[in-house]
Amino acid sequence: MKLSRDTWLAIGILLVLVLVTSVAALQGTDESELPYLSTSSAPSGTRAMSLWLNDLGYQTADAFSLSFAPDSDVDIIFIIQPIYPITPNEWKLLDQWVLQGGTLILAGTNPVTNEALNHFEFYFSYLPQQANEISPALPILRSPVIESKIDLVSNIGIASNRTDYTPLITAKGMPIMLTFQQGVGRVILSSAPKAFTNVELKNEPTATLVLNLLAVAGEKGTVLFDEWHRGFRSEGVVGLSQWLQQTSGGHAILFTVFAIFIALIAQGRQFGRPIPLKHELKRRGPMEHVTAIANLNRKAGHIKEVARQYHNRLKRHFGQRYRLDPSMSDEEYVEALAGYNSDVDKEKLLRLLKRLTHPDVNEAELLKLSAEAAQWMSD
Numbered sequence: 001m002k003l004s005r006d007t008w009l010a011i012g013i014l015l016v017l018v019l020v021t022s023v024a025a026l027q028g029t030d031e032s033e034l035p036y037l038s039t040s041s042a043p044s045g046t047r048a049m050s051l052w053l054n055d056l057g058y059q060t061a062d063a064f065s066l067s068f069a070p071d072s073d074v075d076i077i078f079i080i081q082p083i084y085p086i087t088p089n090e091w092k093l094l095d096q097w098v099l100q101g102g103t104l105i106l107a108g109t110n111p112v113t114n115e116a117l118n119h120f121e122f123y124f125s126y127l128p129q130q131a132n133e134i135s136p137a138l139p140i141l142r143s144p145v146i147e148s149k150i151d152l153v154s155n156i157g158i159a160s161n162r163t164d165y166t167p168l169i170t171a172k173g174m175p176i177m178l179t180f181q182q183g184v185g186r187v188i189l190s191s192a193p194k195a196f197t198n199v200e201l202k203n204e205p206t207a208t209l210v211l212n213l214l215a216v217a218g219e220k221g222t223v224l225f226d227e228w229h230r231g232f233r234s235e236g237v238v239g240l241s242q243w244l245q246q247t248s249g250g251h252a253i254l255f256t257v258f259a260i261f262i263a264l265i266a267q268g269r270q271f272g273r274p275i276p277l278k279h280e281l282k283r284r285g286p287m288e289h290v291t292a293i294a295n296l297n298r299k300a301g302h303i304k305e306v307a308r309q310y311h312n313r314l315k316r317h318f319g320q321r322y323r324l325d326p327s328m329s330d331e332e333y334v335e336a337l338a339g340y341n342s343d344v345d346k347e348k349l350l351r352l353l354k355r356l357t358h359p360d361v362n363e364a365e366l367l368k369l370s371a372e373a374a375q376w377m378s379d
Contacts, residue, residue: 009263016259043199046080046225049210052201053223056214061224068228070097075221076214079116081108081193082229086116099183103217107190109156112229117158120180122189125159131171134192136209150205156191168216169209179216188217303366304359310373311356317377330354349376 041047050060061074068090070077074097079086086094098104106116114124133149150169157174169177169192177190200206297306315326315333322340324333330353338346355361356369 013259013263017256041198044194044197046078046196046198048198048201049078049196050223050225053214057220059222061222063225063227063232068226069093070102070224072097072100073222074102074224075219076103076105076217076223077226078196078223079104079106079108079226079229080196081110082112082116082226083110084229084231085112086119086229091119095182098185098187101184103186103188105188105190105213105217107193107196109191109193113191113193117189120160120187120189121162122158122160122178124191125157125174127155127157127172127174129172130155134169134171134176136169136212137167137175150209151203152192152195152200152206154192158189158191168213177213186217188213298363303361303363307356307358307361307366307369310370311353314353314356314373314376330357352376 054060058076061071070093077094077097094104106113108116109124117123131154132151134152134154136150154171154176157171157176158178159174162180165175165178165180167175167178168188169175169190176192177188179186179188181187194200195206195209201210312326315324318324318337319326322337324336324340326333328336330350334344334346334350334353337349338344352369352372355365356373361369
């Protein structure tokens with residue numbers, strides 16, 4: 001079957017729209033990752049961490065809005081489970097900020113975090129088996145003292161060929177949190193991002209661990225949670241123009257408009273063929289249909305069948321009301337019906353049922369019987 005030009009054009013537009021939708025979905029932020037935001041109160045959010053730091057005397061800085069540029073007034077930056085890679089230009093800003101005395105705390109378990117670890121010549125290494133508790137590397141973490149075990153499930157460790165780092169927490173003999181100095185500043189890497197979440201900070205050993213980690217980070221200062229690399233950049237979108245340029249929804253609209261524009265140019269004429277106007281059709285009334293069916297039954301000689309139909313309808317009518325079996329004989333049926341309703345005229349009803357099944361019923365008698373049956377069913 002040969003497809004027309006319009007059909008091929010419609011298929012092409014459909015494929016382009018499917019491609020645009022797929023690209024927009026890939027660019028969109030994964031909803032399952034959003035709880036790690038510092039503004040999220042979900043169990044795996046970090047809002048409790050942000051509020052706790054304020055209570056401890058730290059100051060929480062505003063998140064990045066229009067661009068990623070660490071301020072020199074910020075002392076600690078948390079990058080937890082990033083979902084967008086850190087670009088080379090952004091690494092230059094981060095490295096310069098750390099060299100001047102900043103503390104970078106990078107935690108996560110996803111491929112984007114592993115790519116960030118590679119910047120410092122570290123990488124993820126899976127443990128032989130899952131560890132259900134982790135151990136602090138004493139005497140590095142000792143203020144305050146962690147008096148009980150830390151129940152953090154982990155199956156990913158951090159490995160490197162470097163030797164200038166200090167393990168902070170280990171699991172199965174492999175570091176899952178470590179630190180090293182870079183210039184005047186410090187970098188802390190972790191493969192246990194859940195330690196900073198709302199639900200884990202409820203556990204006293206985990207909270208004590210975070211306090212030790214802050215002590216390693218340095219004196220109290222200004223803290224910034226990097227949500228730029230988690231796709232939370234809505235504050236930087238001002239007006240329709242920036243929304244179209246910087247959001248996945250805007251990109252989808254631009255791609256769709258572009259696809260339609262190309263289709264119109266390629267078509268060069270109207271879509272499809274002109275559709276003629278529908279002619280007004282005169283419809284028959286319901287009574288004409290009923291009259292036609294009645295005339296057909298009369299011409300076909302269906303008098304007995306129509307009488308039998310009224311007979312069955314009459315028995316089903318009372319059978320539904322009193323739960324009677326219509327297949328019973330007329331005598332048994334009338335007796336059973338009278339047992340439920342003493343007002344029923346047994347003789348009259350039985351006579352009607354017998355007349356409806358009489359083999360010699362004619363058309364004139366059928367009209368009288370049908371009117372009588374209708375009267376019974378309307379009472």
